[in-house]
Amino acid sequence: MHLLFWAGFWAFITDQASKYIVVHWLNLRETLHLEILPPFLEFHMAWNRGINFGLFANNTEMARWALIAIAFLIIIFALVWVRQDPPGKWGMVSAGLLIGGALGNVIDRLLYGAVADFLNMSCCGINNPYAFNLADVWIFAGAAGLMFFGSLKREA
Numbered sequence: 823m824h825l826l827f828w829a830g831f832w833a834f835i836t837d838q839a840s841k842y843i844v845v846h847w848l849n850l851r852e853t854l855h856l857e858i859l860p861p862f863l864e865f866h867m868a869w870n871r872g873i874n875f876g877l878f879a880n881n882t883e884m885a886r887w888a889l890i891a892i893a894f895l896i897i898i899f900a901l902v903w904v905r906q907d908p909p910g911k912w913g914m915v916s917a918g919l920l921i922g923g924a925l926g927n928v929i930d931r932l933l934y935g936a937v938a939d940f941l942n943m944s945c946c947g948i949n950n951p952y953a954f955n956l957a958d959v960w961i962f963a964g965a966a967g968l969m970f971f972g973s974l975k976r977e978a
Contacts (some may be wrong), residue, residue: 825911826904829918830925833960837926840956841938848938861944868953869936890931893924900968909972916967923960930957 846851846864856865871886904917930937939953 823904824915825914826918826921830922831918832955833919833922833964834925835922837923837955837957837960838929841889841926841930841940844940845938860889861949864942864944865940866942868939869934870939870953885934886931890928893928897921897924903972907973909968912967913971913973915944916964916971918964919960920964920968923957923964926955926957926960 823845845867846867848856848873850856850867853858858864872889899918900917904914908914909917927937936953937957939955939958940954941955942950
């Protein structure tokens with residue numbers, strides 16, 4: 823379980839630190855856009871009140887609290903799963919990434935009322951209109967990792 827804890831801890835810390843730096847130090851909430859390595863990496867401030875790609879973003883308090891509750895249910899499910907059927911080390915790391923990322927987005931919803939998305943990546947003539955954050959990366963990596971490593975028994 824220590825791998826799960828540390829992966830979750832570092833996923834949460836990197837997510838929250840990146841958001842603090844971008845939103846507060848770089849003041850992206852007011853400037854709204856910063857070119858870092860255009861067009862490959864730009865910062866576009868987006869407050870996501872829904873889920874991926876802004877789905878279910880109806881801007882109500884009930885939706886906000888429902889999404890927080892769903893995140894906690896996912897966290898509890900992941901914890902119960904890895905306790906009942908402990909995966910190998912990569913499964914534990916994957917679960918930690920998923921949990922740390924989910925907690926990062928929960929904190930945003932509690933502090934700001936929405937998730938702070940800011941990373942925007944485009945390439946090869948394709949303009950990506952969506953922004954995301956490190957929590958989204960950790961959640962995706964954790965879910966993908968659990969698909970591959972979640973049912974494996976402990977590795978030697």
